[in-house]
Amino acid sequence: MAGGDAALTVRNLSAHYGSRQVLHGVDLCIQVGEIFGLLGRNGAGKTSLVRAICGRLAPSAGSISVGGNRPDGASVPSIGLVPQDIALYPALTIQENLEVFGRLSGLSRKATRLAIEEAIDVAHLGERLNDRVDHLSGGWKRRVNIVAAMLHKPALLILDEPTVGVDVDARNALHRMIQMLRRDGTGILLVTHDLQQAELLCDRVGILLNGRLVLQGAPKMLLETAFSGRGEFIIEFAEILLDGQARTLRDMGFMANENRLSWHLVGDRTLDCFADVKRAGLDPREMHFRQPGLDSLFLWLSQQQCEYASEGVA
Template sequence: MGAPEEQAPLVEIAGAALSYRGRQVLAGIDLAVPAGRTLALLGPNGAGKTSLMRLVAGRLPPDAGRVRVGGADPFRVHAARRAIGWVPQEIALYPRLTVAENLGVFAQLAGIGRRARGAAVEAALALTDIADVARRPVGLLSGGYQRRVNIAASLMGRPRLVLLDEPTQGVDLAARAAIHAVLGRLREDGTAILLATHDFAEAERLADHVAFVAGGRIVRAGALAELLARIRSGAPEHEVALALPPDPAAEAALRRAGFAPVDTGLTWRASGRGGHILDGAALLGALRRQGVPVNEVRVRAPGLDALYLDALQSRAGDPVPIPPRPLRAAR
């Protein structure tokens, strides 16, 4: 994964390691983010995603290796940190101030002079599409609006790189779409984005590149389109939705057919590499004849969650739980 030969990546991480209270949280991280591209970090809780973002933001120095943003060390070089917009998972705003007042404070912190602050605030309001709530106190806004204001605050210094940690956590579908639109406009403006998320659909929609993090290491990384093309070259995945939890005999039948549970035990999935030759309808009949309480069989091309499973299972050799994802159904 990298930028064109004539242009060095905006973010370069080489051999970065970090320990916290005697425990290693990052080890030998190598990663690059080209200018104007979006890279999604995916991995289980505690994998090191947020720690890696803190290194890139210049909040922490690595114990070993190096981190560069625009060719400079963001921990030691103030100009490098000013080129970075940091959007934490928590809402980092003043709830009693209005949206515009909050942005004015962050503009001042970003070093924008008084005469230029008004224009900077107006630009951020327009980019994040929140001008309609500019005069409302932040504490009275919905969670989705607060997250958009959080993003706007990070843009006051016109950063070349924006870091976002779970930017749509806890928001409804309309707010998620609005936040995605903001990130799309940032990318169109040439801003690089580093995004930590647990949402595979979000990552597939927004990212050009992905990196899977596990145990403080990058276990796989690359251009999303290329990684998906490789995994989709085989047979499609099958997923079964059960009417009730399987009894031991039904569970044994599912496992013999190559299925494994992926959520509460009511959804089981088998990868296309399992050698399935039955179509959805035939598989439905075969499982029902063995006493499996199947409501529906879904067939789809493998997605980012399949890449996640493959990357983490290749590393650990153990099953990895993944959240369910809306699929197209084949009855």
């Protein structure tokens, strides 16, 4: 996969913080014009992988190549990084911020001006170009946050939770922007906890668990492989269940979501579950049936890992 069109190639990457290994032989390739979603729980190794790609964390083994260059600070910036925080100068206007980050990316004055003109079209910034960043809404700030990282047309754009804390309209606008960048040929690494967003936007996703990229592929393919067209039954409770009730649901094959209010069951006989749940004396707030999504896959993988870990302990 690491041909000439690769925006990012990571081979057998391992990294340590002191004596603690945080990445275990990660292999990853993102093609030009592809959005790759990097999923994983907190502490799974997402930030470490991003830091290694940006050249901030030295690998203990393996290699990283971005747009053909190593990200060791010696080459032209092939990466644009959009941090999770609003990494802009609040007292400067949108235009001034973009000028600063364009110039810092190594663009000439003229190239920066042209890049800003292009960005205005892509992100529809024109109407508020002369507004100070600290006067903008969250959605607008997020938009500028992304634009500031793409002015130099990087081979790889890393988006770290780009839509966190914004409303639906702003989120949709940001999604349109990300899709336009893909069309322009930018390779995008989208780091997110928002599994719906990943499913909607990403050409491929990878799931990191404890520093290992345990699964990667197109969302549909992964879901098909994992669930083979089976349905998913979801029941929601208003309160966390008592231990006995939770045990009953587990015995029926349900898996609890992270918040322990939502229980999922993937299988062929999901329609029978309505009756089973009622029979067990449980009183859910809501029950529904759907096609499994990435969140189901994520839950299933986490469950597998827990079982694997407990078997290992045993």
